[in-house]
Amino acid sequence: MTSGVVAVWSHRTTLRLLVRRDLAVKYQQSVLGYLWSLIEPLGMGAIYFFVFGLLYRSATHRHLGDAADSYPLFLITGIFAWMWTSSAISEATNALTGQARLITTMNLPREVFPIGRVAGRFAEYVAGLPILAAIAVVYATLGKIDLGVSLLALPLAVLLQAILLIGIALLLSSLNVLMRDIERLMRLVTRVLFYATPIIYPLALVRDSGLPGWVKIAYEVNPLVGIFQLHHSIWYADEFPDARLLALSVGGSLLTLFVGAAVFRRLEPAVLKEL
Amino acid sequence: MGEPMIEAENLGIQFVRNRRRNLRLREMIIHRGGRQPAAGMFWPLRNVSFTVAAGDTVGIIGRNGTGKSTLLRLIAGVLIPDEGRIRVRGAVAPLLELSAGFSNDLTGRENVHLVGSLHGLSPSFLRRHFDEIVAFAGEQIANAIDTPVRHYSSGMKVRLGFSVIAQLPHPILLMDEVTAVGDADFRKKCYDTIDRLIAEGRTVMLVSHNENDLTRFCSRGLYFDGGRLRVDGTIREALDAYHNVVRP
Numbered sequence: 001m002t003s004g005v006v007a008v009w010s011h012r013t014t015l016r017l018l019v020r021r022d023l024a025v026k027y028q029q030s031v032l033g034y035l036w037s038l039i040e041p042l043g044m045g046a047i048y049f050f051v052f053g054l055l056y057r058s059a060t061h062r063h064l065g066d067a068a069d070s071y072p073l074f075l076i077t078g079i080f081a082w083m084w085t086s087s088a089i090s091e092a093t094n095a096l097t098g099q100a101r102l103i104t105t106m107n108l109p110r111e112v113f114p115i116g117r118v119a120g121r122f123a124e125y126v127a128g129l130p131i132l133a134a135i136a137v138v139y140a141t142l143g144k145i146d147l148g149v150s151l152l153a154l155p156l157a158v159l160l161q162a163i164l165l166i167g168i169a170l171l172l173s174s175l176n177v178l179m180r181d182i183e184r185l186m187r188l189v190t191r192v193l194f195y196a197t198p199i200i201y202p203l204a205l206v207r208d209s210g211l212p213g214w215v216k217i218a219y220e221v222n223p224l225v226g227i228f229q230l231h232h233s234i235w236y237a238d239e240f241p242d243a244r245l246l247a248l249s250v251g252g253s254l255l256t257l258f259v260g261a262a263v264f265r266r267l268e269p270a271v272l273k274e275l
Numbered sequence: 276m277g278e279p280m281i282e283a284e285n286l287g288i289q290f291v292r293n294r295r296r297n298l299r300l301r302e303m304i305i306h307r308g309g310r311q312p313a314a315g316m317f318w319p320l321r322n323v324s325f326t327v328a329a330g331d332t333v334g335i336i337g338r339n340g341t342g343k344s345t346l347l348r349l350i351a352g353v354l355i356p357d358e359g360r361i362r363v364r365g366a367v368a369p370l371l372e373l374s375a376g377f378s379n380d381l382t383g384r385e386n387v388h389l390v391g392s393l394h395g396l397s398p399s400f401l402r403r404h405f406d407e408i409v410a411f412a413g414e415q416i417a418n419a420i421d422t423p424v425r426h427y428s429s430g431m432k433v434r435l436g437f438s439v440i441a442q443l444p445h446p447i448l449l450m451d452e453v454t455a456v457g458d459a460d461f462r463k464k465c466y467d468t469i470d471r472l473i474a475e476g477r478t479v480m481l482v483s484h485n486e487n488d489l490t491r492f493c494s495r496g497l498y499f500d501g502g503r504l505r506v507d508g509t510i511r512e513a514l515d516a517y518h519n520v521v522r523p
Contacts, residue, residue, distance in 0.1 A: 017392050025380045105369060105376040106393055107352035269355040273290055 007109035018116040037124040041079045063205040066236040070144045078199035084125040092117040092169030100275040114169035150237045157230035167256030170264040177271045197224045223252030279326040287321040287358030332479045334493035341499045366445035379425035412438040
C-alpha cells in the first residue's frame with residue numbers, strides 16, 4: 001500500500017504527461033474542443049430544469065429549502081460534479097485495456113493509468129468552476145443565496161470525491177482486464193447511481209418520502225450521497241450533511257480506496273500477463 | 276565491476292491458456308469443479324538463474340515460443356514473476372514491441388515527446404535533440420512527423436522508436452528482434468548505434484534469430500529451450516547448442 005503511494009508520487013510527472021496526452025487526444029479532432037466539457041453538463045442541466053424546474057415546479061419547490069429560488073444553480077452544481085464522477089468511472093474502467101501497448105512496453109507504476117483518468121476528468125471539472133462561480137455570483141447579487149464560510153465545503157467535497165473515484169478506478173480498471181463485462185455493467189450502474197444520488201433533487205425529498213426505513217438507510221450508505229450534499233452545501237448551508245451522513249461518506253470513500261488498492265495489487269501480475 | 280547488473284534467481288512465470296474462456300459463466304457452470312485446476316496452465320519460463328555483469332553483451336537464443344520475449348519483459352519490469360526473483364540495478368531502455376509504446380492517435384512529434392518523457396528524458400533535452408532523433412529515423416519520417424502514428428508503416432514505427440531509445444542514457448538496453456525490420460540503410464544505422472552503445476559500456480540483451488547479428492554484437496549467449504535455460508556460455512556455445520536441436 002505505502003509502496004504504491006510512493007511509486008505514484010515519484011511518478012507524478014508521468015501522471016501529468018498522461019493526463020495532458022489524454023486531453024490532447026480527446027479534443028484534437030473536435031472544433032469546439034474543451035468547450036464540450038461545459039456544453040454537455042449545461043445541456044443536461046437545461047433538460048432537468050425544464051422537467052423538474054418548470055413542469056414539476058411545485059413538487060420540486062416544496063423540498064428545496066434555501067435552494068427553492070435558485071434551482072438552476074442547485075442543478076448545475078450537482079451536474080458538474082456528476083460529470084466528473086461518471087466520466088471518470090467510464091474512462092477509468094478501460095484505463096488499462098485501452099493503453100495495453102504502453103503498459104506492456106514501459107515499466108511505470110501501473111496505478112498511474114487509472115489515477116490519470118480520474119485526474120484528467122478532474123481537470124475538466126476545474127475548467128467548469130468559473131461558470132459555476134459566475135452563476136453563483138449572479139444569484140448572490142440577486143440576494144437569492146449567501147456566499148460565506150459554506151464555500152469551504154468545496155475542497156472537502158473534492159477531496160472525498162477524489163478518494164472515492166481513485167478507489168473505484170483502481171478496482172474497475174484491474175477487474176476489467178480479466179472480465180470485460182465490467183465495462184458494460186458500469187454503463188448501467190452509473191445510470192442507476194445518477195438517480196440514486198441527490199444530484200438533481202434534494203436529499204429532503206428522499207428523507208421525507210414514505211419509503212420504508214431500510215430503503216432510506218440503504219440509500220444513504222452510498223458515499224456519493226454525502227459527497228453531493230457537500231457539493232450542494234457550497235451555496236446552501238442547510239444542505240450540509242449531518243454527522244452520520246458525513247461519517248458514512250468519509251468511511252465509504254476510504255474503504256473503497258483501500259479495497260481498490262488491495263485488489264489492484266493482488267491482480268497486477270495476472271493483469272500484466274493478460275494485456 | 277562490483278555487483279551484477281541483472282540477477283535472475285530461480286525465475287519462473289506461469290501463464291493460463293484461454294483465461295478469458297475459463298471465466299465465462301457458461302463454462303463455469305458446465306465445468307463446475309469438474310476440470311483439473313492445472314489444465315491450461317503452463318510455464319513459459321521456469322527455474323531460470325543467471326547473472327549479467329555491467330558491460331556484458333548477451334544474445335538470447337531459442338526457437339519460437341521458448342520464453343525469450345517473456346524473459347525480456349521480466350527484466351524490463353512489465354511482467355511480475357510467479358516464482359523466484361529478478362533484480363535489476365539501473366534503468367532499463369526497452370525496445371520490446373515494434374511500436375515502443377506509441378499512441379496511435381498522436382503525431383510522431385507528440386509521441387517522441389511523450390515516450391521520451393515517460394522514459395525519463397527532460398523536456399529541454401528532448402527539444403535539443405529532437406532534430407537529431409528525427410534525422411536518425413530517416414527522411415520518410417521527417418516528412419510525416421506531424422501526422423498521426425497510425426498512418427505509419429511498421430518499419431517507420433520501429434525506426435522512430437529505435438531513434439528515441441538510442442537517446443536514452445540508461446545503462447541497460449533490451450532489444451527484441453529490432454534489426455529484423457527496416458531496410459538495409461536503416462539496419463546499418465542500427466548497427467552503428469548498437470556498436471556505439473556497447474563501446475560506451477552499456478549492458479545489452481538482444482533477442483534475435485539472426486546469427487550474424489548475434490555473433491557480431493554478443494560475447495555471451497543464453498540458449499533457451501522449453502522455458503528452461505539450457506546453455507549459459509559464450510555466444511558460440513549457445514549457437515552450437517541451438518543448431519544441434521534445429522538441424523540434428
